Amino acid sequence: MPYAMVPIYTQTVGAGGIASITFNNIPSTYTDLKLMASPRDASALIGNFFNISFNGSSANFSARFLNSDGSTLGSSAAYNRIAGEYSAANSTANTFGNIEIYIPNYTSSNFKPYIADSVSENNATTAYSDITAGLWSNAAAINSITLAANSGTIVQYSTFTLYGIKNA
């Protein structure tokens, strides 16, 4: 019996942290992909963000985001691979971000859109909320996804789960 939403793989960051996580060998048998992440960063910041790559490529990306820091609002096209903001070392201890990235039609021969909504929490005025729309202008099917911390290290206990979504 077919499953509509299937976990492909879960990665949990171990002791020492890591600069990026990659999902390789993504099967081509689904329609869409969904990545759910609960990360924290070691950077001396309240929040950090991910840069996304597909198939090992960081070329031909563009993105727009709408975000807030708890008091000030912003929207920008300055970060062309941004894919979610999350809590970092200067936020409340043990607090991790909450990110969902959705990639429809990832095996299509069309260019690849993605959307992300993300939050970082902090027991203070400053905490980041972000909605992103992005595009990889490449006709290749996606077979790997990398999320790289914009700076610093993704810390232990951060989790990332990739799901395959079927529509038939």
Place this chain on the structure above:
Amino acid sequence: MSAGNPRYSDMELIASTIVSNTSTNTVIFNVSSLSSSYKHLQIRSTGRSTQALSDSIQWIRFNGDTGANYSYHWLTGNGTTVSSNGGTSTTLIRAGTDIGSTSSGSIFGANIIDILDPFSSTKNKTVRSLSGAIGATSQIFLLSGSWMSTAAVTSIYIYVNNENWVPGTRISLYGIKG
């Protein structure tokens, strides 16, 4: 898809409450038995309250913790303005929006609340919500919240602000495997 060939998913409905009276303002999901089955939890709701406002706040509390152990923030727009704010050291997380009684009848709000790694014993619990209510005044929210406890979630309390829900309000809990 032919009849008799049901589709399954690793996102499963665990429980659903459909309000049938005007004396309910709290829904409690007991989730202590779910830690071995699911990695994440999601709450989906559509609600309307008796509060004499255009819309009502939907609050969340974990494990019955009534201490000042929560924080929350939001990004919102109403069609003309956008704003952002939050609360620190609070006793609840603002996690959603329901329509209030001054909005036209038959209108309900909509909320999707994601709780990632709720059973972790090493992380505080971070909530992310997408919420909208198109009523007498309309708003869309991206909300975040934190329960500053590394204890595994055993129960989830969902409240409407100061009033009760009306019949037809539905609050459903889903488990997501990983």
